[in-house]
Structure formats: C-alpha cells, structure tokens
Amino acid sequence: MRYPTDINSNRIRGVVDNLIGTEDADDIMMELMNALSSDSTLVPDVGKYYVFVYRPKTPLIQYDQNPLVAVTDIFRWGFRGINYHWRQYRQYSWEEVVGSLYQIYPDELADARELPIQKFILNS
Numbered sequence: 001m002r003y004p005t006d007i008n009s010n011r012i013r014g015v016v017d018n019l020i021g022t023e024d025a026d027d028i029m030m031e032l033m034n035a036l037s038s039d040s041t042l043v044p045d046v047g048k049y050y051v052f053v054y055r056p057k058t059p060l061i062q063y064d065q066n067p068l069v070a071v072t073d074i075f076r077w078g079f080r081g082i083n084y085h086w087r088q089y090r091q092y093s094w095e096e097v098v099g100s101l102y103q104i105y106p107d108e109l110a111d112a113r114e115l116p117i118q119k120f121i122l123n124s
Contacts, residue, residue, distance in 0.1 A: 011035045012111040021042070022025045025119040029053070029066045032115060033102050040100035044079055051110055053098040056123055065119040067092070068104070069110055085118035 015031045029080035033040075043052050049070050056063050067090065069081035071100060104112045 010108050010111060011038075012108045012115070016111045016114050019115075023116075025066060025117050028115055029117045029119075032112075032117060034102065036102035039103045041103065042100060044074070044081075044101050044103075046070075046071055046074060049104040049106070049112070050081075050101040051104060051112065051117065052101040054092060054096055055068075056096045057100055059123055060122045063121055064090075065121055066117040068117065084113055085120075101124060 012032065012035060013057070015028070019028070020029075025059070029051070047070075051066065051068050052120050054063060054065055054067055064083060064085050068084040069090070069092070070084070071079055072082040072089070073080040078091060078096075080089055080091045082088070083090040
C-alpha cells in the first residue's frame with residue numbers, strides 16, 4: 001500500500017496500521033480521537049477536515065454518529081460540510097456535536113478515509 005505522507009508526520013497512520021478487522025466503529029473512533037487530541041476545537045474552520053461525534057435530537061432521522069467532514073460553511077446555528085461517509089452535504093448544529101471536533105490535515109485524509117468509523121443510526 002502506498003501512503004501519501006511520511007510516517008513521522010501522519011498522526012492517523014498508526015491507527016490504520018493497527019487495525020485487525022474486528023474492531024467496533026466506536027473503538028476505532030476513540031483511537032482516532034486520541035491520535036488527534038492535540039488538535040481539537042469547538043468551532044471548525046471552512047476548508048478544513050474534521051471528525052467528531054454527533055447525536056441529533058430530531059426523531060426518526062438517519063445520521064452518521066462518527067462523521068468525517070470537509071467543512072464548507074459556518075452559521076450561527078452550526079455548520080455544513082461534505083460527509084465522506086454519505087458522500088453528500090450534511091448539516092450539523094452546535095448543540096448536537098458531542099465534545100470537540102478533531103482536525104485532520106490534508107495529507108492525512110487518505111488514511112482517515114480508510115478507517116471504518118462510520119456508524120449510521122436511525123434516531124428514535
């Protein structure tokens with residue numbers, strides 16, 4: 001497998017390399033957030049990539065609990081971005097983001113996309 005970055009500068013490479021294929025999405029997400037913990041924020045920047053935990057309050061909506069997003073717009077109520085798991089634009093309100101957002105650098109994006117962190121849930 002060819003990687004786009006030097007192993008010493010990619011914080012996600014170790015998480016990818018340690019996968020054995022039986023891990024739960026939430027366990028992988030915890031490892032990823034730990035690897036990215038030095039670069040967390042409460043408000044994202046347009047044009048940057050993030051992972052975070054999301055729990056909407058809207059009933060009967062299908063959502064991705066562990067989105068990987070390229071942020072495109074910031075609003076008073078939240079933000080919008082391209083969710084790589086859905087492959088479409090999604091909206092996220094501030095109140096429904098659990099904890100921090102963890103920035104992924106552009107040269108780490110290919111590795112982040114390899115991680116099976118997506119968790120699609122129907123909110124009840």
